[in-house]
Amino acid sequence: MIELKKLNPNLHATKKYLSWLKESDVKRFTDIKYQKFSIKKIKEFIYEKNKSKNEFLLGIFLKKNNIHIGNVKIGPINTFDKTAEISYFIGDPDNRGRGYATLAIKKAIIFSKKIKLKKLKVTGFEINYASKKIIEKNGFYREGRLKSELLHNKKRYSAFIYAKIL
Secondary structure, three states: OEEEEEOOHHHHOOHHHHHHHHOHHHHOOOOOOOOOOOHHHHHHHHHHHHHOOOOEEEEEEEOOOOOEEEEEEEEEEEOOOOEEEEEEEEOOHHHOOOOHHHHHHHHHHHHHHHOOOOEEEEEEEOOOHHHHHHHHHOOOEEEEEEEEEEEEOOEEEEEEEEEEEO
16 A cells, blocks of 8 residues: 655655645644745755664655655654654645555554664644544554643644654
8 A cells, every 4th residue: 555665855855745844734733834845945854864874754655656645754763772753744635534644654663673673752732633543553652741842823732742662
């Protein structure tokens, strides 16, 4: 159904990708919600992650037609403790709600084990019910809650912290 692949800044920094980053449904629960983007900035971001030793940016691609529909980022990695943050999104609106994010996280867990990580963590808005459902389906457990941690539309929200021992 899907596969995770390293992004190429010259191939994957497209107008379509840029449109995802401008869409409120994609960025409303992320730390990029107030940033301005351009294709040049996307290329720089992909290039930076590709040369990083402690972060991995992987595109989510449909196997049947090799269409890029979203991303998973693993990192920053704490190389001593072998832990990392994980974040993800399905940018393509036509492919949301089809289980691709759940599958992408499953594949990211496999990838994380291959690079010898021992624990993955996810932090997000407590009101992001879809994200909580995705990570719970992948065996993450709730480690904590940070009260009034995040700002969204001029209102404070608590954050959840989920983790998975690998």
